[in-house]
Amino acid sequence: xNKVYASASEAxxxxxxxxxxxxxxxxxxxxxxxxLIDALVDSRVKNLTVASxxxxxDDFGLGKxxxxxxxxxxxxxYVGENAxxxxxYLSGELELExxxxxxxxxxxxxxxxxxxxxxxxxxxxTQIAQGKEVKQFNGKDxxxxxGIFADLSIVKAWKADDTGNLIFRKTARNFNPxxxxxxxxxxxxxxxxxxRGSIDPDHIHxxxxxxxxxxxxxxxxxxEQRTVRQKETA
Amino acid sequence: xxxxxKGWDRNQMAARAAQExxxxxxxxxxxxxxxxxxxxxxxxxxxxxxxxxxxxxGPFPFxxxxxxxxxxxxxxxxxxxxxxxxxDSATSFGMIRGGKIAAAVLGAMEVSEKGDLANWMIPxxxxxxxxxxxxxxxxxxxxxxxxxxxxxHGDSKxxxxxxxxxxxxxxxxxxxxxxxxxxVTPDGLxxxxxxxxxxxxxxxxxxxxxxx
Numbered sequence: 001x002n003k004v005y006a007s008a009s010e011a012x013x014x015x016x017x018x019x020x021x022x023x024x025x026x027x028x029x030x031x032x033x034x035x036l037i038d039a040l041v042d043s044r045v046k047n048l049t050v051a052s053x054x055x056x057x058d059d060f061g062l063g064k065x066x067x068x069x070x071x072x073x074x075x076x077x078y079v080g081e082n083a084x085x086x087x088x089y090l091s092g093e094l095e096l097e098x099x100x101x102x103x104x105x106x107x108x109x110x111x112x113x114x115x116x117x118x119x120x121x122x123x124x125x126t127q128i129a130q131g132k133e134v135k136q137f138n139g140k141d142x143x144x145x146x147g148i149f150a151d152l153s154i155v156k157a158w159k160a161d162d163t164g165n166l167i168f169r170k171t172a173r174n175f176n177p178x179x180x181x182x183x184x185x186x187x188x189x190x191x192x193x194x195x196r197g198s199i200d201p202d203h204i205h206x207x208x209x210x211x212x213x214x215x216x217x218x219x220x221x222x223x224e225q226r227t228v229r230q231k232e233t234a
Numbered sequence: 235x236x237x238x239x240k241g242w243d244r245n246q247m248a249a250r251a252a253q254e255x256x257x258x259x260x261x262x263x264x265x266x267x268x269x270x271x272x273x274x275x276x277x278x279x280x281x282x283x284x285x286x287x288x289x290x291x292g293p294f295p296f297x298x299x300x301x302x303x304x305x306x307x308x309x310x311x312x313x314x315x316x317x318x319x320x321x322d323s324a325t326s327f328g329m330i331r332g333g334k335i336a337a338a339v340l341g342a343m344e345v346s347e348k349g350d351l352a353n354w355m356i357p358x359x360x361x362x363x364x365x366x367x368x369x370x371x372x373x374x375x376x377x378x379x380x381x382x383x384x385x386x387h388g389d390s391k392x393x394x395x396x397x398x399x400x401x402x403x404x405x406x407x408x409x410x411x412x413x414x415x416x417x418v419t420p421d422g423l424x425x426x427x428x429x430x431x432x433x434x435x436x437x438x439x440x441x442x443x444x445x446x
Binding site for chain 2: 077079090103124168171172228
């Protein structure tokens with residue numbers, strides 16, 4: 001079993017097909033699989049459906065795949081930081097399926113856990129509920145949401161061992177575990193790959209069973225909203 | 235005068251909202267004025283949740299100490315505290331949907347007298363998305379809206395019926411505006427408190443919704 005690949009492009013080799021559905025981890029620009037996104041741009045795979053909480057910014061993250069028009073449809077909860085996204089959406093070139101953020105995360109988790117649907121109160125009485133089955137539990141309305149079963153998952157973690165066990169760092173964990181779980185194949189990019197045995201098994205966030213291929217690389221890790229406070233002067 | 239803002243300013247509204255929070259609460263603060271609420275909790279032991287996967291959100295970092303792996307739901311750089319824990323988005327919304335978060339303080343475009351909330355979309359104009367707002371209003375114990383009472387044209391944002399797409403139906407418990415504090419009750423809106431130098435009559439004249 002060798003899960004470690006030399007580059008992001010090699011890690012995606014043989015996995016890509018036009019029209020496929022990809023689940024991507026990340027929140028804003030935090031914890032996004034930036035190397036694998038670049039490799040997708042290079043691959044020219046097209047007509048992608050991408051489930052990802054956000055759509056990057058114009059020149060970074062998934063924004064790069066929007067610029068090259070490789071994405072046909074986005075499944076997201078918030079896309080406000082991307083002018084090209086808005087342009088393509090308002091002109092009808094790009095399909096968009098809005099999902100409440102927790103519903104999107106749970107749809108991925110459920111898909112990965114073999115659960116094809118679940119009921120949630122989120123979105124009841126809003127346009128999100130349109131066309132969805134409503135069922136009452138204990139006198140309250142819930143809507144049926146479906147699990148996401150992606151063809152490919154692309155995620156970013158901080159550290160991996162060579163068997164694919166992953167550790168994330170701080171809030172860069174976000175959608176990465178549920179996104180990793182819901183794909184038929186998951187490729188993870190990490191900052192460091194260490195030999196098996198060097199991570200305490202109790203400290204692993206995502207077991208390697210969910211991770212099929214690994215690539216180590218340098219990450220830009222761009223900050224979207226740099227916010228600081230002033231040091232108080234004594 | 236249309237557009238003129240009377241009563242509390244942003245910081246005073248945030249300070250008033252902070253009074254709603256009780257010692258020991260786990261709380262989610264939305265973007266904008268709600269974020270300022272953290273500055274006014276005083277000695278109360280409040281744990282802030284950031285729905286991108288963190289409990290125990292600390293203040294903004296000092297310059298040079300920003301960490302790209304540590305941001306809040308508004309994508310701003312933040313810091314951690316001694317109590318901080320991190321988790322994934324599915325777990326994060328599990329605690330939101332599961333009713334573990336005691337309160338959320340959120341901004342709004344419109345609120346109705348039935349407690350309907352609209353804060354995510356203006357059709358044809360603003361299509362950014364609901365983010366975590368729909369999950370929050372459906373799941374947390376208490377939903378407190380903080381917003382200006384009127385829009386920039388001077389029109390009431392507290393309405394009989396919302397005109398914009400809803401974030402949640404019948405989900406708001408309390409509304410704090412620059413003019414005062416209103417509670418959503420089964421009989422309609424109840425005026426709880428007037429802001430400094432604001433009268434009940436002034437609030438009635440500035441509010442489209444019925445106040446009982």
